[in-house]
Amino acid sequence: xxxxxxxxxxxxxxxxxxxxxxxxxxxxxxxxxxxxxxxxxxxxxxxxxxxxxxxxxxxxxxxxxxxxxxxxxxxxxxxxxxxxxxxxxxxxxxxxxxxxxxxxxxxxxxxxxxxxxxxxxxxxxxxxxxxxxxxxxxxxxxxxxxxxxxxxxxxxxxxxxxxxxxxxxxxxxxxxxxxxxxxxxxxxxxxxxxxxxxxxxxxxxxxxxxxxxxxxxxxxxxxxxxxxxxxxxxxxxxxxxxxxxxxxxxxxxxxxxxxxxxxxxxxxxxxxxxxxxxxxxxxxxxxxxxxxxxxxxxxxxxxxxxxxxxxxxxxxxxxxxxxxxxxxxxxxx
Amino acid sequence: xxxxxxxxxxxxxxxxxxxxxxxxxxxxxxxxxxxxxxxxxxxxxxxxxxxxxxxxxxxxxxxxxxxxxxxxxxxxxxxxxxxxxxxxxxxxxxxxxxxxxxxxxxxxxxxxxxxxxxxxxxxxxxxxxxxxxxxxxxxxxxxxxxxxxxxxxxxxxxxxxxxxxxxxxxxxxxxxxxxxxxxxxxxxxxxxxxxxxxxxxxxxxxxxxxxxxxxxxxxxxxxxxxxxxxxxxxxxxxxxxxxxxxxxxxxxxxxxxxxxxxxxxxxxxxxxxxxxxxxxxxxxxxxxxxxxxxxxxxxxxxxxxxxxxxxxxxxxxxxxxxxxxxxxxxxxx
DNA sequence: CTGAAAGCGCTTACAG
DNA sequence: CTGAAAGCGCTTACAG
Numbered sequence: 001x002x003x004x005x006x007x008x009x010x011x012x013x014x015x016x017x018x019x020x021x022x023x024x025x026x027x028x029x030x031x032x033x034x035x036x037x038x039x040x041x042x043x044x045x046x047x048x049x050x051x052x053x054x055x056x057x058x059x060x061x062x063x064x065x066x067x068x069x070x071x072x073x074x075x076x077x078x079x080x081x082x083x084x085x086x087x088x089x090x091x092x093x094x095x096x097x098x099x100x101x102x103x104x105x106x107x108x109x110x111x112x113x114x115x116x117x118x119x120x121x122x123x124x125x126x127x128x129x130x131x132x133x134x135x136x137x138x139x140x141x142x143x144x145x146x147x148x149x150x151x152x153x154x155x156x157x158x159x160x161x162x163x164x165x166x167x168x169x170x171x172x173x174x175x176x177x178x179x180x181x182x183x184x185x186x187x188x189x190x191x192x193x194x195x196x197x198x199x200x201x202x203x204x205x206x207x208x209x210x211x212x213x214x215x216x217x218x219x220x221x222x223x224x225x226x227x228x229x230x231x232x233x234x235x236x237x238x239x240x241x242x243x244x245x246x247x248x249x250x251x252x253x254x255x256x257x258x259x260x261x262x263x264x265x266x267x268x269x270x271x272x273x274x275x276x277x278x279x280x281x282x283x284x285x286x287x288x289x290x291x292x293x294x295x296x297x298x299x300x301x302x303x304x305x306x307x308x309x310x311x312x313x314x315x316x317x318x319x320x321x322x323x324x325x326x327x328x329x330x331x332x333x
Numbered sequence: 334x335x336x337x338x339x340x341x342x343x344x345x346x347x348x349x350x351x352x353x354x355x356x357x358x359x360x361x362x363x364x365x366x367x368x369x370x371x372x373x374x375x376x377x378x379x380x381x382x383x384x385x386x387x388x389x390x391x392x393x394x395x396x397x398x399x400x401x402x403x404x405x406x407x408x409x410x411x412x413x414x415x416x417x418x419x420x421x422x423x424x425x426x427x428x429x430x431x432x433x434x435x436x437x438x439x440x441x442x443x444x445x446x447x448x449x450x451x452x453x454x455x456x457x458x459x460x461x462x463x464x465x466x467x468x469x470x471x472x473x474x475x476x477x478x479x480x481x482x483x484x485x486x487x488x489x490x491x492x493x494x495x496x497x498x499x500x501x502x503x504x505x506x507x508x509x510x511x512x513x514x515x516x517x518x519x520x521x522x523x524x525x526x527x528x529x530x531x532x533x534x535x536x537x538x539x540x541x542x543x544x545x546x547x548x549x550x551x552x553x554x555x556x557x558x559x560x561x562x563x564x565x566x567x568x569x570x571x572x573x574x575x576x577x578x579x580x581x582x583x584x585x586x587x588x589x590x591x592x593x594x595x596x597x598x599x600x601x602x603x604x605x606x607x608x609x610x611x612x613x614x615x616x617x618x619x620x621x622x623x624x625x626x627x628x629x630x631x632x633x634x635x636x637x638x639x640x641x642x643x644x645x646x647x648x649x650x651x652x653x654x655x656x657x658x659x660x661x662x663x664x665x666x
Numbered sequence: 667c668t669g670a671a672a673g674c675g676c677t678t679a680c681a682g
Numbered sequence: 683c684t685g686a687a688a689g690c691g692c693t694t695a696c697a698g
Binding site for chain 3 (some may be wrong): 351388392
């Protein structure tokens with residue numbers, strides 16, 4: 001039961017270890033009979049090449065690093081599913097690096113990744129700061145490690161390929177939807193921290209609002225429910241609101257709760273929409289209208305793109321935008 | 334910027350590569366002056382040992398495999414955070430293996446893990462079937478790889494250490510709580526599939542129900558919202574219900590939605606409770622009462638336990654139960 | 667305390 | 683098509 005080595009296989013198949021290696025990695029270079037004999041022995045012995053020896057000798061790891069700045073988001077898990085499924089198809093292993101949201105010692109991570117000799121990197125988050133982007137660019141340029149941004153886009157630069165949906169367009173469309181419902185005082189509820197993707201949603205929102213000659217109103221909240229509650233309460237006292245587009249489903253639901261507590265009916269008085277189509281949206285009452293983001297697919301396509309890059313194939317496009325759709329349920333009319 | 338090797342360091346520090354290796358791994362075995370000189374050079378060159386060479390030579394990978402049968406659960410992400418934080422402290426890397434829920438070719442995964450030479454394995458899920466348990470036992474015994482079960486317990490066997498809360502007790506306590514509220518027709522809403530942890534919750538429920546001489550009523554649902562809805566509707570037609578304990582928060586919320594649609598008031602007519610204290614529970618209206626599971630801690634303690642095992646330390650206890658608590662919000666009275 | 671050398675299990679030109 | 687041999691970058695007894 002202890003692991004067989006390539007020598008064991010070579011001995012049992014009466015060939016040299018070089019032939020065993022070839023039978024595995026370049027089957028076409030070895031005579032069919034020999035190959036089959038070797039493969040049979042491999043099967044019998046349950047042989048599997050030692051990943052370290054292989055990595056050391058070949059300088060390739062068939063491993064990708066997945067950098068996750070923050071695992072706490074619900075969508076991360078689903079994206080990981082997409083990544084893992086494709087990784088399995090292409091025989092890549094996944095090394096997971098969770099970056100602390102605040103004090104990320106990026107130098108250390110960099111060293112770790114380099115030492116681990118990963119063949120590629122997937123950066124998966126809707127937030128990416130200029131500093132983080134520079135960090136990724138350094139890795140890419142200094143060590144020639146291909147990188148794909150997953151579910152985010154870095155503006156004004158095609159240096160690092162990305163996979164996401166067209167968040168600007170999605171923001172535009174959802175805003176347009178509320179405008180067509182006759183809403184005049186539409187707020188976008190965005191986040192305090194600088195999230196690239198939320199910026200795009202805002203841009204889309206602003207475009208639609210301007211086209212309709214309405215007044216743009218952007219409200220920024222923290223992600224924390226307790227703080228939001230107070231924040232929203234204020235708005236009900238001081239402002240006129242008849243439409244809300246939140247950058248996340250959970251924020252939209254949080255808003256609805258406050259609205260209800262203030263005796264406001266949804267969607268009669270206010271239309272509400274979110275982003276992502278999470279379980280929160282389905283579980284909420286009334287059921288939340290939102291932008292559906294194909295998060296599994298984003299992960300899967302991102303990983304697929306990375307395999308191409310690692311294979312040194314040429315990409316047709318460096319910014320892949322998957323299709324999204326508006327799911328209109330009960331919080332819009 | 335291309336990676337320095339141990340030879341570069343040795344050359345620059347005017348020592349042999351053996352000394353460099355010792356300065357890193359067994360600092361006490363090298364004279365302070367020499368050590369400092371070496372360490373300074375390492376710093377200057379930005380040297381980081383090649384993980385493959387190190388793994389190959391030492392037969393240790395400082396890598397742990399995290400086996401995740403299903404990434405889609407919200408709690409998984411939070412548990413991963415706990416694991417990753419502790420892994421970082423002890424300098425372990427994380428290799429992520431997501432098992433397909435259905436057709437897991439366990440043999441393949443086994444081979445991969447063995448080939449990857451991981452030092453330890455974390456199995457993280459609330460479900461573990463006898464088959465999966467046997468699989469883990471095989472790995473443990475045949476390859477001497479330490480394993481820790483995270484957020485699950487395998488009954489009647491201490492062979493594999495585990496970290497979780499006392500789900501039986503939690504189930505008991507929550508049931509007791511509803512009984513003390515005067516509820517007589519308390520249902521436990523559990524899952525169709527065989528989840529070990531849910532079995533424990535049921536056991537606790539049954540114990541409390543029996544003690545109070547009530548009739549136990551276990552309803553099994555799938556995890557899917559649409560199916561649940563129909564299922565719950567039936568219950569309202571045909572059964573008397575005044576208490577619901579769902580094995581997951583999301584199921585509890587789903588139930589509440591159906592209750593409301595049937596004109597039933599919560600908590601006046603029915604007390605409802607869930608498990609986990611997820612964001613669903615906080616976002617729901619009325620706010621859901623539930624058992625709080627310290628999921629981050631479970632991950633962290635699980636990883637910590639694994640480091641001890643990998644270090645061949647003796648464990649004081651092989652079943653670690655962390656504290657839980659009942660959070661009584663608005664769905665109980 | 668330090669160095670020379672073997673060895674970890676593979677891949678890959680280089681011959682044949 | 684196949685084999686002998688060097689080499690990947692480390693660790694670790696073994697001497698000294």
